Amino acid sequence: MLTTSSLTIGYHHPLASELNLELRPAELVCLIGPNGVGKSTLLRTLAGMEKPLAGTVWLAGQNLHHLPPRELAKRLAIVLTGRVESPLLTARELVSLGRHPYTDWLGRLTPRDEEAIQRAMQLTDTLRFSARPLAQLSDGERQKVMIARALAQEPGVLLLDEPTAFLDLPRRVELLQLLRHLARETHTAVLLSTHDLDLALRLADRLWLLSSAGTMEVGLPEELALGGAVARVFQSEGAYFDHAIGAFRVHQPVSGPVSLSGGQYGVTAAWTWRALERVGYQVHNGSSRHAVHIEILAESRWRLLTPSGQSEHASLQSLLHQLSCASHENLL
Amino acid sequence: MSRQIFPFLVLLLVLAFGLSLAFGSVSIPFTQVVHILLGGTPEKAAWADILFKFRLPKALTAVLVGAALSTSGLQMQTLFRNPLADPYILGVSSGASLGVALVILGMGGGGTALTFISGLGTFGNFTLALAASLGAALVLGAVLLLARRVQNTLTLLVTGLMFGYLASAVVSLLIYFSQPERVQVFSLWTAGSFSGVTWPQMNVFLPAALLGLLIALTMVKPLNALLLGDDYARSLGLNVRRARVWIIVSASLLAGVSTAFCGPIWFIGVAVPHVARSLLKTADHRSLLPASLLMGAAFALLADLIAQLPGSQRVLPLNVVMSLFGVPVILSIILRQKQLRQL
Numbered sequence: 001m002l003t004t005s006s007l008t009i010g011y012h013h014p015l016a017s018e019l020n021l022e023l024r025p026a027e028l029v030c031l032i033g034p035n036g037v038g039k040s041t042l043l044r045t046l047a048g049m050e051k052p053l054a055g056t057v058w059l060a061g062q063n064l065h066h067l068p069p070r071e072l073a074k075r076l077a078i079v080l081t082g083r084v085e086s087p088l089l090t091a092r093e094l095v096s097l098g099r100h101p102y103t104d105w106l107g108r109l110t111p112r113d114e115e116a117i118q119r120a121m122q123l124t125d126t127l128r129f130s131a132r133p134l135a136q137l138s139d140g141e142r143q144k145v146m147i148a149r150a151l152a153q154e155p156g157v158l159l160l161d162e163p164t165a166f167l168d169l170p171r172r173v174e175l176l177q178l179l180r181h182l183a184r185e186t187h188t189a190v191l192l193s194t195h196d197l198d199l200a201l202r203l204a205d206r207l208w209l210l211s212s213a214g215t216m217e218v219g220l221p222e223e224l225a226l227g228g229a230v231a232r233v234f235q236s237e238g239a240y241f242d243h244a245i246g247a248f249r250v251h252q253p254v255s256g257p258v259s260l261s262g263g264q265y266g267v268t269a270a271w272t273w274r275a276l277e278r279v280g281y282q283v284h285n286g287s288s289r290h291a292v293h294i295e296i297l298a299e300s301r302w303r304l305l306t307p308s309g310q311s312e313h314a315s316l317q318s319l320l321h322q323l324s325c326a327s328h329e330n331l332l
Numbered sequence: 333m334s335r336q337i338f339p340f341l342v343l344l345l346v347l348a349f350g351l352s353l354a355f356g357s358v359s360i361p362f363t364q365v366v367h368i369l370l371g372g373t374p375e376k377a378a379w380a381d382i383l384f385k386f387r388l389p390k391a392l393t394a395v396l397v398g399a400a401l402s403t404s405g406l407q408m409q410t411l412f413r414n415p416l417a418d419p420y421i422l423g424v425s426s427g428a429s430l431g432v433a434l435v436i437l438g439m440g441g442g443g444t445a446l447t448f449i450s451g452l453g454t455f456g457n458f459t460l461a462l463a464a465s466l467g468a469a470l471v472l473g474a475v476l477l478l479a480r481r482v483q484n485t486l487t488l489l490v491t492g493l494m495f496g497y498l499a500s501a502v503v504s505l506l507i508y509f510s511q512p513e514r515v516q517v518f519s520l521w522t523a524g525s526f527s528g529v530t531w532p533q534m535n536v537f538l539p540a541a542l543l544g545l546l547i548a549l550t551m552v553k554p555l556n557a558l559l560l561g562d563d564y565a566r567s568l569g570l571n572v573r574r575a576r577v578w579i580i581v582s583a584s585l586l587a588g589v590s591t592a593f594c595g596p597i598w599f600i601g602v603a604v605p606h607v608a609r610s611l612l613k614t615a616d617h618r619s620l621l622p623a624s625l626l627m628g629a630a631f632a633l634l635a636d637l638i639a640q641l642p643g644s645q646r647v648l649p650l651n652v653v654m655s656l657f658g659v660p661v662i663l664s665i666i667l668r669q670k671q672l673r674q675l
Contacts, residue, residue: 068569
């Protein structure tokens with residue numbers, strides 16, 4: 001559908017080069033990478049809004065940057081990061097602007113256009129508020145309307161720049177699921193950039209991983225995580241990617257090792273683990289006991305064993321408090 | 333409320349047009365006005381002259397200027413995505429003022445203002461109109477040259493402002509070195525008036541204004557796309573640069589030709605589009621543009637009617653009436669909304 005050959009992107013100096021990429025129909029691809037590596041520039045270049053520094057973008061066999069704008073708009077649509085500030089426009093009016101490349105000089109809608117608008121709003125579940133002006137839509141609703149507008153263009157390729165940026169977690173999951181559903185349902189190739197590594201790993205069919213060195217790694221999310229590519233690209237001082245659990249850990253351990261046993265209390269164990277990590281311990285499974293050991297006795301009952309003695313706790317707070325006292329003693 | 337408002341607006345315009353013909357320093361009965369317009373012989377011979385030579389061209393001018401400036405203002409507000417934009421924002425009226433100032437203030441050494449004006453002869457007004465058109469066209473040309481190069485619309489806005497300041501500075505300089513009588517003539521021009529347009533001038537004014545309005549009509553769809561911003565408009569297949577050039581051509585033609593024949597008329601261009609948005613509650617230019625056009629025409633007629641102080645021999649400066657009577661009316665309409673309707 002959309003491919004690139006030896007593409008170099010950037011404004012004056014290259015941000016990434018030798019990109020040979022491919023988007024396939026009905027596929028959801030997430031473009032991830034640290035801030036400032038050129039995710040937006042890549043999307044804008046693929047959308048024909050920026051010229052490549054070198055190489056070519058092909059859309060169904062034709063050079064995308066040579067297509068007439070109107071022709072391109074019928075095949076490719078983009079949802080950008082900036083908010084559209086037109087509070088008087090109703091949701092439906094906004095979606096109908098997506099028919100721009102198809103309508104006559106006055107922008108009159110034919111029954112065929114109305115049909116496409118209706119379908120786009122149905123797919124995105126935006127019909128409920130089609131008569132509401134933009135000013136009265138929440139960020140999540142607004143984003144769905146923007147996607148409906150893009151769908152009304154009936155594109156083969158849909159690009160989205162940070163579509164989840166303003167949304168809370170449930171809304172992000174909902175939006176990504178919606179996009180995945182759209183890709184399948186309308187046979188559209190969907191590419192979105194996101195900071196949401198966790199969601200991207202769970203929902204994308206493939207990942208495009210852009211590093212600050214300007215290189216791109218492409219593959220299944222799991223493969224990229226397993227091979228350590230995700231960890232390499234995202235390594236930084238404040239956080240590191242733990243590919244055992246497929247998520248970021250915020251702090252590097254600063255205190256000594258602690259062992260934790262009592263895995264049969266699943267949820268308690270998981271949150272105890274997180275609490276210990278947050279305050280800086282390096283947590284190990286209880287199979288190998290360390291000098292400092294914590295045993296989960298019940299849903300909310302912990303036993304702390306240190307070289308200087310043992311104590312029992314009914315809350316995480318008291319456990320952590322005792323732990324910090326104990327480690328201070330050790331230091332002294 | 334969106335579509336139903338149009339019959340009402342047309343009615344308002346027809347009513348204002350009728351009033352404008354019937355009232356003036358000489359009062360002509362309304363039945364006589366209709367009678368004369370339909371080709372009948374008037375009770376008093378002078379009435380036909382007053383009607384055909386003065387009131388009809390004046391009313392027609394008011395309609396054209398009102399329509400032109402409202403349409404132009406709407407286009408500028410959408411193009412620059414700025415609710416304070418008006419038809420003169422690109423410096424077109426400053427260019428026109430410069431042209432007129434050069435003719436009135438800059439030409440010839442001696443002589444009083446009176447001999448100067450009579451020296452211009454029957455085509456005096458026409459010379460001013462020509463000078464104003466040239467000035468406006470000069471600024472427009474410079475702005476267009478830029479519009480084809482500049483990627484960012486905001487840059488264009490700032491450059492337009494700068495052109496405006498530059499022209500104003502030259503005008504101030506001319507005023508500084510001029511005789512008081514001539515300055516008075518110039519300030520009379522800046523007060524604005526619909527009564528200066530004669531039938532021969534109408535042969536230029538009418539087609540130019542209609543051409544501007546016609547181009548504006550074809551820009552309705554691009555204007556709607558531009559509501560989403562330049563980037564989205566481009567992604568919808570719009571050639572933004574070309575659309576921008578045509579919008580500027582249309583808006584500046586409308587503003588330039590109005591200024592050339594009637595002086596700079598403030599207020600209509602910025603206020604009427606807001607009233608249209610408030611009343612129609614839509615951002616769709618397919619409704620907004622015709623509505624602004626009709627409202628602007630009616631508003632200009634009514635403002636001129638008040639300026640004539642019916643029954644008296646005195647005439648108030650048009651721009652004074654615009655603001656004195658227009659501001660309260662428009663504030664009351666806009667403030668009744670919970671918030672100022674944005675673009």
